[in-house]
Amino acid sequence: MTGNKETIVVVGGGFAGMNFIKRIDRDRYDVILVDRNNFHSFPPLFYQIASSGLEPASISFPFRREIRKMKIKPRFHMGEVKLLDIADKKIVTQFETIHYDKLVIAAGTTNNFFGIEDLYKYVFTIKSTGQAIRCRNEILDRLERASNSTDPDIRRKLLSFTVIGGGPSGVEVAGAIGEMKRYILHREYPTIKSDELSITLIEGSDRLLHTMSGTASRYALKYLKSLYVDVHLQKTMQSYRDNIITFTDGSTMYSEMMVWTAGVTGETFEVRGGELPTGPGHRFLVDEYNRVQGHDDVFVIGDLALHTDDLYPRGCPQLAQVAIQQARNLARNLNSDCMEHPFVYNDKGSMATIGRNRAVADLRHMHLTGFPAWFTWMFIHLISILGMRNKLVVLTNWIWAYFSYPTSLRLLIHPGRYPLRSRWGER
Template sequence: MLSFVVIGGGPAGVEIAGAVGELKRYILKRDYPGIAPDDLSITIIEGTDRLLGTMSREASDTALRDLNQLMVEVKLGRLMKTYNDNVITLDDGSTIYSEMVIWTAGVTGVPIEFSGTDYKAGRGGCFPTDQYCRIEGLEDIYAIGDIGLMTTDKYPKGLPQLAQVAIQQGRFLAKNFNSNKRDRPFSYVDKGSMATIGRNRAVADLHSIHLSGFIAWLAWMFIHLISLLGMRNKINVLINWIWAYFSYNTSLRLLLAGSKYPKRGELWDKG
C-alpha cells in the first residue's frame, strides 16, 4: 500500500505526486518513524515527452526538477495499457507493481445516442459545439466546460479543460439567454495557468510572464484564497495555512498504532 503511481502529468497529476512526495520527504520520518522512506515509492507516468504539456517549457522543466527533488520517479513517453492484479503494464511491455493507482489523465464522456440527427461524438466522448456553445447536429442543446469540444484557430484540438473555460462559457450563455441575442460568438480569454508542486514550489504562466518557485507558490495561494466565498472563510483558511506552514502539521492526519493495543488491533489486523 506504500506504492503510489499517478497516471497523467498534467496539473492535477503533478500536484498529487508532489503532495505524496512531500509526505515521503518531510512527514514520514516525523509521524511514521517505523516506516523507512525507501519503502514508499511514488511514480508519475506521462504519455508525452514532458510534464504540464499545456504550459510553457520552463514550467515543464521546473516541475520535473521539483518532483525529482521530492523523490518522485518520472516516466515520460509512456502509456498505461492495463492494470490487473495490482500490476500496471505500460506500452513498452514493462510492468510496475502498485496497490495505489491515481488516474489524472483526463475523463471520457458517457456516450449518448441521438436518433434522427447528424450528431457525431467528438474526441473523448465530448460534444462538438459551434462558437455559440450549441452542439453540432442538434438543436437547442448546449455543452460547456469539459464536456464541450469547441475548436478555434488557436485551439485546434479544443479549448483547454480548465475551470475558467466553463466559467466564461456559463456567463456567455447566461447573457445570451437573458438578452435573447446571438450576435457575438464566444471568445475565450486566457487568464493564465498555474500548478503547485509542493511547499514553496509552483509554476505559473501569466501571458508573457513566467513565475516559478516561492513567488509562483504565493501567487497560487493568493488566487485560490480570494476565490473563496466570504471574508470569514478567507481568514480561517489563511490562519490554517500559516499554522501548517510553520508547524508542518495538520489536524487531518490519523495515526494508527495497533501493535500497542492488541485487542483493538484485531479490528484491522485480520487478514
C-alpha cells in the first residue's frame, strides 16, 4: 500500500467483488480483496460439478492469477471475515486485522433452511465448489454401492434422490440426475434397473420457476417428466429425520439423499462499533447508490444489497446480472468522487437448463424453449466464465457430452483425513 491513497477493502470475490475491482480506479485507491477461498468460482454451473458434468477447476479461477493481469495490482488476503468494526474502520478474519477507508461488502448468500431444526446436518447443498464436490461424491458413491448390491430394495433405498426447491438450481440439479438415469445408468451400471433410481422434485408453490414466465414453468415441467423426474407441487417440507421427509400436510416420503436448493439468506457478520441495518434475508439496507443506510463509507453490492423502489418493492432479484451492474455502477461513482449515478437495474432476462436441448429462457422481448434456449444458455454462461483456458475446457466438455455421454469426470475421489487440520474443526 502506498500510504497516500484511500484504502478500499472488498469482502467477497464473486461476480460483484471481481467486477468492482476491475473497474475501480486503482490510481486513486489502494484495493484489498478478502475472500475465504483463493479463487473465483462460477455458481450457475455448480450443479454441473455435482452431476459430474464439469470438473471443479474448469469453472474456478485463482484470484492471484487474475490480479497478475492488472496494471496496478490490488492485494489479495485469504480469510473468512468474522467481525466488522465500523467505529475503528477495520475487519477481522481468523488470521489478521485489516483497516479500511471505504468498505465494500460483496459476500453473497448462503443456504436458508427456514428454521427447520438440524436440517443442515442431513441435506446436501450446492452453494459452493466444495459443497458441489461433496454432492457429486455422494451420488457416485451411491451408484457404486447399488451396483454391487443384489437386493433390489436396498438398491431402491440407496438410489432415492430428492431435490427440494423448484427454482432454477433445483430444476437444473433434478434434470442433471434425470439425464444420468435416462442416458448413463444402462451404459455404465448395467446391474441397476432404471426403475430402481428415483428422482423427486418438491416445490412449495403452484408451479416451477416461479420467478419466470408461465411458458418457462410449463416447459420445465414437461422436460423434467421426459427425464423421469417425479414433480410434486404445493408441497412444503416440515422435517427430515432418519431418511423420512415429513410434509406440512402430514404425508411422508422416504429418501436417502436430499439436495436442498429451496432458498438463500445473506452471509452474516458480527458488527461492532455501530449498526448496519438489515432487512429480510439478512440483506443490508442500502440507498440507490448502494451505500448502507446511515454510513457514507460502507457499501454493499450483489445479493446482500436490499434497495426497494416502485419497480422492485422487495429489492432487486438476487441474480448475477444485478451484482455485475451494481459493481460497475459503484465503481463509476467512486471513480468520479461524486454519487451522481443512482443504480437502475437493466433486466436482461433469466434462464434455466434442464439437460441437453432442454432449456427455457425469458429474454426481454421473447420466450425461448428447447434447443434455441439451450444454445442461448450455453453462450451466455460460456462468455461469463473467467479465463480463456476455462472457456475452452468448458466448451470442449459440452461439445463432447453433446455427442457422447461417456466422460472421465465420474471419478469418486475422497480426500484423505490425516493429518488433522484444526481450521476444519477436526479433533
